[in-house]
Amino acid sequence: MTEASELDVLVPPQDVSASQFHELWRAGGIARRCDGETELLSGGPCQCDPDHPDCDVSTHLFVLLPELPDLGVWRLRTTGWAAAQELPWATDLLLRLAGPGGLASGRLAIETRTRRHEGLTRHFAVPVLRAAGSLAEALGERTPPLGGGQVPELPTPVADPGATGSADAPGDAVPAGDPRPAGDLARVQAPAAAPVPGSGSSTPDELQPATEDQWERALRVYRSRPLVLHRVRELHPDDPPASAEAVTRGQMARLLLRGGGEAR
Known part of the structure; x- marks a missing residue:
């Protein structure tokens, strides 16, 4: 046992997203472990209802404690949406x-956070995984510092003595005897691009149900349909889908862009 708020750890290769489930624990142990479609303990359909959840989203992280003499891997199990979203990408980055x-x-x-919602203040703890030092120390010399390179100087334009034409037209050479230096040509303002018709408005295609390809890519990131539905509702509080089947292509595209996926 320890009262420390931080521990030095070694993180072995793992896919934290693949260890995220909806779980229900009782006094006798785990009663359900669901991936959003299948209850993995019984093989039957998932019984965790995202609208009336009795299951918690569970994230598992495996670490080694280098300060201990024992060999072995320790497992951190935590519940909550903050850890479910942050631990996978933090582990992958390290x-x-x-x-x-x-x-x-x-x-x-262990990080203590505060959230205000509907006039109520809630304090809660979130396990976080950080780099042992700064990211610059972790990268070492593999990444050059920003702004460290020299910008090459552009060559001075040279006029063609035999060229003719007006110096007021872009790209023409300066006539012989003109007091202006070579390259001192009049600037011509390019016409503004025409606006794209219908930009900024939802197209009928965006209102169609999300495609199987979109669901497949979303499940690679969020692992379960209830978690995907929860994230879509967070992104669209004014128009939340009633069920997973009601998620539209436009809503799923925004979720994939938010989660690092490619929207198609």
Whole structure:
């Protein structure tokens, strides 16, 4: 047992998103483990209702504690939407910095947060995974500093002595004897681009039900249909879909862009 709010950890290769489920625990242990479609313990259909949830979204993170003499992997199990969204990408980032097959150094911490909703203030704790030092230290010399390179100087334009034409037209050479330096040509304002008809408005295609391809890519990120539906409702509080089947292509496209997926 420890009272420390942060621990040094080593993170082995893992896919945290693949270990996220909707789970129901009782005094005798786990009663349900659902991926949004199938209840994995019984093989039957998922019984976790996103509108009246009795299951918690559960995220599992495996770490090693380098300060302990024992060998073995420790598992952190946490519930809550904040951890479900943050731990997967934080773990993936640290593992990418560590390189293929490597152990990532990090710090596992408990962060206290405050949220105000409908006039009520709620305090809650969220487990977070941080880099052991700064990201610059983790990257080392693999990434050059911003602004460190020299911008090459552009060559001075040279007029063609044999060229003729008006110096007031872009691209023409300066006639011989003209007191203006070469390249000192009049600037011509390009015509403004015409506005795209119908831009900014929803097209009928966006109002169609989300495609199977969109659902497949969304499930790679959020792992379960209830979690996808929850995130879509968060992004569209004024027009939340009543069910997963009511999610439109436009709503799913915005979710995929928000979650790093490619909207098609």
